Amino acid sequence: MNLERRAGGRPDIGFEASLYFATRHHGEHRPTLAADLDCDVCIVGGGYTGLSAALTLAEAGMRVVLLEQYRVGAGASGRNGGVLGIGQRQDQEALEATLGDEWAGALWRMSLAANDLVRRRIKDYGIECNLQDGELTVAHRERYQAELWAHAAHLKSHYGYQDCHPLTAAEVANELGSEAYFGGYLDTRAGHIHPLNLADGLAKAAISEGADIFEMTSVTGFNTSAKDHVVVETATHTVTAGKVVVACNGYLNGLLPAADIFQMPINNFMVATEPLGESAAKSLIQHNYAVVDTRFVVNYFHLSSDFRMIFGGGENYTRFFPKDIRKVVSNRLIDIYPQLKGVELPYAWGGTLSVTMNRMPKFGRVGENLYYGQGYSGHGIAMANMGGHLIAEAIKGDADGFDLLANLKHHAFPGGRLLRWPGLVAGMLFYAALDRI
Numbered sequence: 240m241n242l243e244r245r246a247g248g249r250p251d252i253g254f255e256a257s258l259y260f261a262t263r264h265h266g267e268h269r270p271t272l273a274a275d276l277d278c279d280v281c282i283v284g285g286g287y288t289g290l291s292a293a294l295t296l297a298e299a300g301m302r303v304v305l306l307e308q309y310r311v312g313a314g315a316s317g318r319n320g321g322v323l324g325i326g327q328r329q330d331q332e333a334l335e336a337t338l339g340d341e342w343a344g345a346l347w348r349m350s351l352a353a354n355d356l357v358r359r360r361i362k363d364y365g366i367e368c369n370l371q372d373g374e375l376t377v378a379h380r381e382r383y384q385a386e387l388w389a390h391a392a393h394l395k396s397h398y399g400y401q402d403c404h405p406l407t408a409a410e411v412a413n414e415l416g417s418e419a420y421f422g423g424y425l426d427t428r429a430g431h432i433h434p435l436n437l438a439d440g441l442a443k444a445a446i447s448e449g450a451d452i453f454e455m456t457s458v459t460g461f462n463t464s465a466k467d468h469v470v471v472e473t474a475t476h477t478v479t480a481g482k483v484v485v486a487c488n489g490y491l492n493g494l495l496p497a498a499d500i501f502q503m504p505i506n507n508f509m510v511a512t513e514p515l516g517e518s519a520a521k522s523l524i525q526h527n528y529a530v531v532d533t534r535f536v537v538n539y540f541h542l543s544s545d546f547r548m549i550f551g552g553g554e555n556y557t558r559f560f561p562k563d564i565r566k567v568v569s570n571r572l573i574d575i576y577p578q579l580k581g582v583e584l585p586y587a588w589g590g591t592l593s594v595t596m597n598r599m600p601k602f603g604r605v606g607e608n609l610y611y612g613q614g615y616s617g618h619g620i621a622m623a624n625m626g627g628h629l630i631a632e633a634i635k636g637d638a639d640g641f642d643l644l645a646n647l648k649h650h651a652f653p654g655g656r657l658l659r660w661p662g663l664v665a666g667m668l669f670y671a672a673l674d675r676i
Contacts, residue, residue, distance in 0.1 A: 247506045247558040248591045250313035257588040258511035265439035272453040278304040281471045281478045283458050284486035286316035290441040291627030297448035306456045312438030314490045318590030320539040320551045321431040322529045326350045328598040328618040353625030366440030369544045373528035374429035377420040383533045384422040391424040402428040416522045419575045431529035431541045482634050485611040489593035498611045500651040501601045502593040509551040510568045511586040520546035560589045602644040
């Protein structure tokens with residue numbers, strides 16, 4: 240068995256295959272945990288949720304220890320499509336229908352604050368992560384065009400949001416150099432970033448504020464028998480903390496069963512082309528916006544700082560990656576940009592994200608001292624950063640934002656850890672088939 244094919248949920252496999260890894264700014268390794276420690280808060284997971292929580296807590300002067308199984312950003316936080324979006328994973332209209340206007344409005348404002356939080360930290364800590372403004376959401380079928388325009392109008396009329404601008408099919412084609420799409424809208428407050436450089440920058444910021452980050456340190460369990468602390472266990476050492484944050488998302492792998500039953504790991508895949516040159520690259524995405532389409536198995540793409548096309552699309556629902564990621568993703572790429580047929584794809588990689596039944600984040604507590612956040616469902620750059628911040632705020636004593644997410648109703652995936660897969664696969668394949676209709 241090719242070990243690379245077992246990459247689903249494995250941060251140690253395939254991390255180095257991405258363009259992001261090849262172009263990261265901060266390549267230093269952090270130490271492995273080498274002694275028993277005591278701290279105010281122990282965080283498990285070195286992705287956006289954990290790093291954001293660590294930074295907020297360290298800024299407040301708390302003693303923070305973060306444990307990462309492999310390397311900072313090695314999971315979804317360092318492998319994703321880089322889209323710094325606006326809104327929740329569910330559209331506002333759907334949230335209004337199920338939660339009511341007040342709760343849905345609070346979640347909308349949270350999403351704006353999440354975007355602002357990422358941008359503020361990039362500025363305050365000098366994080367070099369190629370922040371670019373603008374995201375195009377485009378219709379892959381003509382029938383979705385009116386829905387996208389109506390959504391932009393709804394955001395303006397209900398929330399006073401002035402940053403969504405409807406585009407016609409001709410305007411989309413002019414922006415993208417492709418006839419594959421119909422109309423859509425441009426959100427000028429959204430954008431895209433280099434995700435691994437953002438993660439590394441957040442780690443550097445947290446360390447500068449006094450947090451300790453340990454890599455290559457795999458947590459094996461938690462002892463929650465005491466009322467006033469939790470003992471976090473590794474193979475060789477322990478960390479005793481007043482509070483614990485579990486922030487593993489699609490790489491949780493059963494570590495915390497109370498959280499694991501509410502999320503499903505799925506794998507998504509990406510490629511990056513050879514450098515195309517500035518003129519050719521801008522003929523594909525004129526203003527270097529992030530682009531996301533309306534497929535259930537979404538295509539998403541943007542340009543790199545050295546004028547490559549970074550393109551994501553295709554997913555599967557097993558522990559195994561495809562034998563040929565390039566083939567899976569390049570077929571989708573060529574459907575959108577036939578002019579790129581034959582262009583070299585030196586980078587191809589995959590990663591594991593976490594989805595929930597309702598596609599909204601799942602936040603919660605186990606007892607009084609252990610917090611978790613997960614299930615961003617492909618919408619995690621802004622919301623995972625906000626999620627970690629909200630957990631930290633709850634630990635500090637203000638749980639309003641945390642409870643806004645924790646009180647969302649969630650259903651566990653049926654069938655337990657192993658038997659949940661068949662139902663998920665059947666459902667995902669059904670909705671994926673609708674992309675072809």
